[in-house]
Amino acid sequence: MDFSIILWAFLGTLYGLFIGIIPSSGSNKALILLFSVASYFWGMPYEFVAFSTAAAVACTVGDSFAGVYIGVPGANSAAATMVEGFPLTKKGRSSYAIALAVTTSGIQGLVWVLPVIIILPVYLNFVHLLMIPEIWCVIIFSFLSVSLLTSSNPLKGFVAVALGIGLGAIGSDVVGNARFVFGHPDYFYDGVSVVIIATGLFCIPELWELWKTKISYERQSSNFQQIKEGIRDAFRLWRHSFLGGAIGFFYGCLPGYGGMGSEWLSYGIATKMKRKFDTPFGEGAPEGLVAPEGVNNAGKAGALMPTLLLGIPGSTWTMIIMGLWQFVGFGIGESYLLEDQKFLNTVFGSYIFALLFTVMLSLCLAGPLSTILRINKYIFIVTIICVTWWACISTNFYSSVLEDTIMFFLFSAFGFACKYYRISRPAILLGFILSSKVEEYSYQLYDMYEFNQVITRPFVIVVIVLAILMVIFSRKIKVDYV
Amino acid sequence: MFKKYILTAFALLISTIVVAETMWAIIPGRPVPGGTTRWAWLWAKHMNNNIHHGSKVTKIDFKYVIGNRGKKALRAFHNQLRHDPTHMMVSHGGNATSTLLEDVGGYNFREYTPIMIHPGNMLVPVNKNYNMDTDKQVSALNNGGGSEPDHWAAALLVCPFTDNMDKFMACWDKKVTIVRGMKSGRQQALVNGELSVGRETWQHWSGNAVYQDNLDKVKLWLHHCQIDWARDSKTPVWIDDNNRSLKGMCFDDVFEDLHGRKPAGIVYDAYKLTVLWRDGIQKSLFINKNSPYTDDMVKITQATWDDPAFQEERLATLGDYDAYIGKDAEIVLKQVLGGVNKEVLEVAVRFVNDGLGYKASVKEELLQ
Numbered sequence: 001m002d003f004s005i006i007l008w009a010f011l012g013t014l015y016g017l018f019i020g021i022i023p024s025s026g027s028n029k030a031l032i033l034l035f036s037v038a039s040y041f042w043g044m045p046y047e048f049v050a051f052s053t054a055a056a057v058a059c060t061v062g063d064s065f066a067g068v069y070i071g072v073p074g075a076n077s078a079a080a081t082m083v084e085g086f087p088l089t090k091k092g093r094s095s096y097a098i099a100l101a102v103t104t105s106g107i108q109g110l111v112w113v114l115p116v117i118i119i120l121p122v123y124l125n126f127v128h129l130l131m132i133p134e135i136w137c138v139i140i141f142s143f144l145s146v147s148l149l150t151s152s153n154p155l156k157g158f159v160a161v162a163l164g165i166g167l168g169a170i171g172s173d174v175v176g177n178a179r180f181v182f183g184h185p186d187y188f189y190d191g192v193s194v195v196i197i198a199t200g201l202f203c204i205p206e207l208w209e210l211w212k213t214k215i216s217y218e219r220q221s222s223n224f225q226q227i228k229e230g231i232r233d234a235f236r237l238w239r240h241s242f243l244g245g246a247i248g249f250f251y252g253c254l255p256g257y258g259g260m261g262s263e264w265l266s267y268g269i270a271t272k273m274k275r276k277f278d279t280p281f282g283e284g285a286p287e288g289l290v291a292p293e294g295v296n297n298a299g300k301a302g303a304l305m306p307t308l309l310l311g312i313p314g315s316t317w318t319m320i321i322m323g324l325w326q327f328v329g330f331g332i333g334e335s336y337l338l339e340d341q342k343f344l345n346t347v348f349g350s351y352i353f354a355l356l357f358t359v360m361l362s363l364c365l366a367g368p369l370s371t372i373l374r375i376n377k378y379i380f381i382v383t384i385i386c387v388t389w390w391a392c393i394s395t396n397f398y399s400s401v402l403e404d405t406i407m408f409f410l411f412s413a414f415g416f417a418c419k420y421y422r423i424s425r426p427a428i429l430l431g432f433i434l435s436s437k438v439e440e441y442s443y444q445l446y447d448m449y450e451f452n453q454v455i456t457r458p459f460v461i462v463v464i465v466l467a468i469l470m471v472i473f474s475r476k477i478k479v480d481y482v
Numbered sequence: 483m484f485k486k487y488i489l490t491a492f493a494l495l496i497s498t499i500v501v502a503e504t505m506w507a508i509i510p511g512r513p514v515p516g517g518t519t520r521w522a523w524l525w526a527k528h529m530n531n532n533i534h535h536g537s538k539v540t541k542i543d544f545k546y547v548i549g550n551r552g553k554k555a556l557r558a559f560h561n562q563l564r565h566d567p568t569h570m571m572v573s574h575g576g577n578a579t580s581t582l583l584e585d586v587g588g589y590n591f592r593e594y595t596p597i598m599i600h601p602g603n604m605l606v607p608v609n610k611n612y613n614m615d616t617d618k619q620v621s622a623l624n625n626g627g628g629s630e631p632d633h634w635a636a637a638l639l640v641c642p643f644t645d646n647m648d649k650f651m652a653c654w655d656k657k658v659t660i661v662r663g664m665k666s667g668r669q670q671a672l673v674n675g676e677l678s679v680g681r682e683t684w685q686h687w688s689g690n691a692v693y694q695d696n697l698d699k700v701k702l703w704l705h706h707c708q709i710d711w712a713r714d715s716k717t718p719v720w721i722d723d724n725n726r727s728l729k730g731m732c733f734d735d736v737f738e739d740l741h742g743r744k745p746a747g748i749v750y751d752a753y754k755l756t757v758l759w760r761d762g763i764q765k766s767l768f769i770n771k772n773s774p775y776t777d778d779m780v781k782i783t784q785a786t787w788d789d790p791a792f793q794e795e796r797l798a799t800l801g802d803y804d805a806y807i808g809k810d811a812e813i814v815l816k817q818v819l820g821g822v823n824k825e826v827l828e829v830a831v832r833f834v835n836d837g838l839g840y841k842a843s844v845k846e847e848l849l850q
């Protein structure tokens with residue numbers, strides 16, 4: 001890797017860790033904010049890939065801080081960590097909890113990125129086997145998985161996907177004729193910007209949650225004896241940790257779904273496993289902390305698989321990062337990108353660098369880093385609103401400030417409505433991101449294949465079987481991950 | 483005395499700041515390494531090294547106007563930016579056919595001065611298993627603009643009704659399938675045999691591993707010929723491509739080999755009209771008429787063309803296509819604009835509307 005790539009990965013790590021530590025923030029928000037500066041990276045797209053990848057990874061590790069120290073999860077994924085982490089802090093063992101969480105997340109992140117690194121070059125040799133019917137099937141499968149697995153009511157899930165596809169249809173059809181432009185072809189022809197949709201769905205409603213959350217911070221300092229114990233126990237509990245990693249990776253790999261709630265699944269299984277400690281669950285059980293922490297970065301690694309291989313995002317953060325990378329010129333999902341060794345080295349190099357650096361930083365400076373939690377939440381909220389608005393107008397080069405601002409408010413209200421009515425926002429964003437792709441592939445399928453040619457293909461049969469299994473399995477889901 | 487020198491130097495500095503300008507080249511798209519952006523970056527890099535002493539132009543830089551498949555940039559330049567003399571328009575072949583066939587908000591090459599026109603050529607590769615007699619010809623349509631000549635040429639080989647549009651369209655409906663919405667993956671689809679024909683630039687054909695690793699499955703079928711611009715005749719004279727690897731694949735020769743006659747007639751003329759616009763103005767740099775910077779820009783462009791460092795990089799990355807600068811560019815533009823007549827344009831518009839499926843119309847301003 002070039003020095004400049006390492007430098008930007010370093011900066012991305014610091015940025016991601018900073019945002020991640022702030023309560024109710026997470027990698028989605030950290031990535032959305034990057035749209036405001038993306039245009040400055042047009043001359044150096046690889047550096048931007050390094051920066052954004054490192055930010056997403058570091059943010060995930062940083063998420064644990066708020067959960068452990070103040071009992072407020074950094075992002076939804078850290079909620080399970082909080083259940084065991086915060087009681088440990090109340091017992092005066094915060095450094096132990098952080099060390100345990102961070103080490104587990106780091107190790108599993110490293111272990112589960114290896115299959116991705118190994119599989120990608122192998123896949124290149126088989127890329128010719130994936131033809132139009134196969135890719136179309138995977139897209140439909142991703143819609144199915146996000147509809148069924150993020151919502152207790154499948155109908156609501158399908159409605160969410162349809163809403164997203166409808167939003168994505170705004171602009172122009174597959175041959176370039178204007179469509180749904182509401183009398184403003186200049187503004188709508190290129191469709192609604194992904195940053196406006198992502199901000200509206202995932203940023204503003206979460207800030208409102210933060211506004212309502214009561215935060216009380218107590219000064220924390222690093223206890224190196226506890227940190228040593230935490231690292232040691234992270235290795236001792238390798239079964240729980242590996243279980244979390246495996247679950248995170250598997251669900252991360254599912255196109256579209258992104259493994260929402262897999263932390264709780266891992267936590268639930270951990271409570272049934274043979275134990276090494278006597279502390280009851282809910283009162284600071286190390287097993288209960290390790291299991292969900294193993295999930296988060298392994299899930300990130302898994303989500304990179306469908307994203308890079310097929311251009312079908314594996315989770316919400318990959319949907320946003322896809323938008324960012326496409327903004328600086330990388331056609332995610334196109335096979336030429338997998339031949340771009342520099343791109344792959346940058347993604348995985350910065351992923352590994354960020355993981356190692358964040359873990360080291362968190363272990364050495366857990367106490368001082370926790371002072372970030374003291375940031376006045378109101379100042380933070382106002383700053384984020386301003387920067388996201390800036391991101392919305394800057395991606396159009398300030399050429400449609402009024403229109404972008406109206407859309408920013410409109411989609412923020414839409415995001416609130418979806419959260420209130422418990423309509424799956426990841427499903428909407430996935431539908432939106434894949435809208436043009438599903439339309440294009442449907443046309444291609446229709447123009448080039450007969451039904452019999454599609455249904456008899458082995459890959460298609462496998463996907464149909466998986467889909468049936470998922471429908472059966474999803475009937476047990478009683479929670480909405482909206 | 484010393485004070486006088488200081489004052490003189492200061493006055494010179496101020497006058498330089500007032501007169502000297504950065505010239506802004508408007509690019510119709512994002513600053514990512516696509517064909518037009520790569521072209522513009524290469525030229526600008528060397529142009530900035532070839533700014534002559536005393537030039538009012540001190541630097542060439544870029545502004546990117548994104549949207550509407552480049553049409554937003556055309557509109558912005560025509561209606562607003564061209565009135566600022568420091569702005570120039572980088573235009574590509576897709577913009578040219580859009581200007582020929584679609585509504586582009588008044589953008590009209592007649593109203594600007596060409597600093598330089600850099601024509602090009604496109605190639606049509608074919609899957610080796612494609613059987614013209616038994617298989618339907620399947621080709622991918624990107625979302626509008628710029629690919630018309632490639633679809634047309636490939637179809638004319640299987641539907642050789644070069645003088646009758648009704649017969650050609652009837653044959654088109656029977657023998658050609660246009661796959662809509664294939665933005666990416668068409669190279670792999672061609673290798674897989676899902677598509678029977680494709681479209682590429684010379685550099686993308688020769689530098690793309692998907693093709694070069696699969697030469698047992700795909701081959702070049704034809705290119706559109708080049709125009710012998712130097713002749714300054716009213717009717718364009720089509721010649722073979724300069725690039726050695728493309729010799730003998732000119733559409734007219736391939737057609738003659740297949741059908742035993744030279745292509746001729748109104749359908750052929752309409753096809754050639756789209757080639758003339760798309761490849762004739764494949765890459766270009768325009769400025770508003772009477773801009774005070776035109777002469778300097780022409781001089782800088784010529785110096786760049788004469789620069790061996792530029793030539794070496796150009797031949798390696800853009801292919802062997804000559805650029806026409808200043809007065810020569812005006813001759814080329816005259817030939818391109820002069821190639822339009824109502825009857826032929828109507829046939830081209832019909833092909834786009836009925837064959838490719840996006841909206842085109844006959845624009846009266848092009849018939850003046």
